[in-house]
Amino acid sequence: MITDRQDDHVRPSAAGEHAVAGVPMRWVGPLRISGNTATCETQVPLATYETPLWPSVGRGAKLSTLTENGIVATLVDERMTRSVLVEAADASTAYMAALQVDARFAELREVVRGCSRFAELVGFRHEIVANLLYLRFEFTTGDASGHNMATLAADALLRHIIATIPGTSYGSISGNYCTDKKATAVNGILGRGKNVVTELLVPAAVVADRLHTTAAKIAELNVRKNMLGTLLAGGIRSANAHYANMLLAFYLATGQDAANIVEGSQGVTVAEDRDGDLYFSCTLPNLIVGTVGNGKGLGFVETNLARLGCRDEREPGANARRLAVIAAATVLCGELSLLAAQTNPGELMRAHVNLERNNETKKIGV
Structure with a gap:
């Protein structure tokens, strides 16, 4: 059971008895989305033990509501x-x-x-x-x-x-050329699941006021960290900061096969300084999501999918496409927030200390 209460505990079970793992979940947003698949404003459910992820994604989501079109999401392909x-x-x-x-x-x-x-x-x-x-x-x-x-x-x-x-x-029946739950060049090139490109144009004033940085600093860090750093590390068809964080939290909250974040985390972040405004884009070629099938019959999953608007009567495939677009937009929100924080010395660590240690202190009553 995934819960939006952090203090819920599941009693241990006897060996072999069915047990349930509790993962804290919160709704974040709303975030604004437009594009060829969905136009909406929606909050998103994120199930994670990494509690700083909630306010981080929330900060990116807020930026999307401060622009007319929000995050423009283009579904390029699906297979x-x-x-x-x-x-x-x-x-x-x-x-x-x-x-x-x-x-x-x-x-x-x-x-x-x-x-x-x-x-x-x-x-x-x-x-x-x-x-x-x-x-x-x-x-x-x-x-x-x-x-x-x-x-x-x-x-x-x-x-x-x-x-x-x-x-x-x-x-x-399986030749490993698919490739399922492995980071490979073939998936990055040909795609597996939904291929979604997200874009957001943030005015310079909003970058300064909300992210406490500049478009130039974010663009420079993206090249040095995501592009060059990943190249030196030998990354495979990938150049991003932490797509896996948002995908795992979103997948757990919506009943997906969470192991698919392995190929899902492959993707490319692009950031450009456009006369002070920030153009920010995340391309995810391997989003594997569905709104029917194994895991979707759980109560909390059904509730979450309905709240996301993925239980409407549409043509076959439309609900899954909508879910993929929302997932990709969520990734952009968290990716932008983290990169912005990393342009400022000490900001990332201060946020983790303040959010995680304070939370632990509350749990033990200190």
């Missing part, structure tokens, strides 16, 4: 992936099999439609290593995040390929 491994007699046979998959794409789409009402095959990629053929299938999956749906469809495709393409045999 859930599952890769299968096909063993062939030799490399030549593997190559011919890949050509057959391409030539019979329409046939394979019908195979998927025969095993799922909502999954739709929209593309595939392949790699050949020795006599092994790796096929990365791409699906749209309606309002579901699509893990199980994509695996079910991939399983049907794999059986069909082996049965109809000579010289091929079963390798594995």
